[in-house]
Amino acid sequence: MTGPAVVQGQIWKAVSPLAGQEATIVILDAAPGMLERRRILAARVRPEREVPQAMRLLAVPTSDGQTVAVYDIAAFDKAWFTELTGALTEDELGRVKAALAARFDL
Structure with missing residues (x-):
C-alpha cells in the first residue's frame, strides 16, 4: 500500500486477496509503532440494520448512517487497504x- 499514512479513526476499504471479499473498516490502533x-487492528463498518440487537452497546453509529461494529474486530494487512x-x-472516535x-472491560 502506498499513499496516505494510516491513522486511528480513518475509514478504509479493504479487499482480502484470499477470499476477494471487500470490507469497510475503521482503524483502531493508535500508537505509531x-x-x-504490516497488520493493523480495525473494526468493521456495517449498515445499522445489520447490527444484532444484543450488540448495540458495542456499536457506534456514524453521521453517514453506518455503524462501527466494535464487536467485530480483526487484524487487517495494510496491503489489503485499497x-x-x-x-x-472526534465525537465518533x-x-x-x-x-x-x-468490550474489554477497561
Missing part, C-alpha cells in the same frame, strides 16, 4: 474508544 506494522474513504469525527473500553 503499531501503525507501522481506498481511504473518510475519517470518524471518542464513542468508539468508550465502546472498546466496555
Whole structure:
C-alpha cells in the first residue's frame, strides 16, 4: 500500500486477496509503532440494520448512517487497504474508544 499514512479513526476499504471479499473498516490502533506494522487492528463498518440487537452497546453509529461494529474486530494487512474513504469525527472516535473500553472491560 502506498499513499496516505494510516491513522486511528480513518475509514478504509479493504479487499482480502484470499477470499476477494471487500470490507469497510475503521482503524483502531493508535500508537505509531503499531501503525507501522504490516497488520493493523480495525473494526468493521456495517449498515445499522445489520447490527444484532444484543450488540448495540458495542456499536457506534456514524453521521453517514453506518455503524462501527466494535464487536467485530480483526487484524487487517495494510496491503489489503485499497481506498481511504473518510475519517470518524472526534465525537465518533471518542464513542468508539468508550465502546472498546466496555468490550474489554477497561
